């Protein structure tokens with residue numbers, strides 16, 4: 633039975649990953665800032681991706697395990713009213729800490745457990761908003777730069793971990809009906825996650841470091 637560890641599993645896309653992998657017979661290690669908020673069956677651990685000592689403590693707790701698939705899903709958008717002339721720099725730092733430093737630190741600390749597994753995959757939930765090539769509307773300095781930063785960091789990570797047999801993938805999950813995506817988003821979390829699971833499942837070495845839409849279409853950087 634393969635094992636998946638998911639960050640930000642309390643709601644939205646992370647919770648749906650947990651639900652679908654559990655239904656598929658995987659061992660799911662769900663992680664949440666508040667484990668009491670997790671409303672599915674199975675193992676849940678406390679993890680705030682901005683808390684280095686908490687990440688290290690969970691790594692110690694899981695010592696000896698293999699993690700076939702590490703899903704770095706946790707993320708925040710930051711203030712929507714932050715625009716040129718009124719940029720909220722404090723919020724920008726918080727978003728970078730959550731969306732860039734958090735997933736890279738989790739990947740760095742858990743790489744050994746992924747390396748020890750059979751499947752050896754790491755997934756990072758990014759966004760099309762982080763694509764420089766697709767930025768034709770401007771604005772969204774905070775969220776866009778955080779996901780562009782994540783993309784670049786994972787491009788390096790994919791090269792650095794490849795020799796250890798680990799395949800890293802970046803995803804735009806689609807515009808998804810969650811607390812972040814809002815009620816008018818065109819797709820539900822079940823569709824987004826089912827699409828990403830299919831891509832993850834068939835990913836091989838040649839897919840390492842690539843940036844995919846949830847339906848498997850490759851996206852421009």
Ligand SMILES: NC(=O)c1ccc[n+]([C@@H]2O[C@H](COP(=O)([O-])OP(=O)(O)OC[C@H]3O[C@@H](n4cnc5c(N)ncnc54)[C@H](OP(=O)(O)O)[C@@H]3O)[C@@H](O)[C@H]2O)c1
Nearest residue numbers: 640642644645665680681706707759807808810811812813
């Ligand atoms: N929805 C979309 O349309 C869309 C589009 C592109 C990309 N994405 C990306 O998809 C991912 C999931 O988004 P979503 O739509 O599911 O958002 P969501 O419904 O707002 O859920 C965000 C999740 O991240 C967790 N989280 C936030 N900060 C955290 C931290 N410091 N440590 C651990 N967990 C933390 C939240 O936990 P709490 O419950 O504790 O707050 C929650 O479980 C994000 O990376 C997001 O940027 C979403």
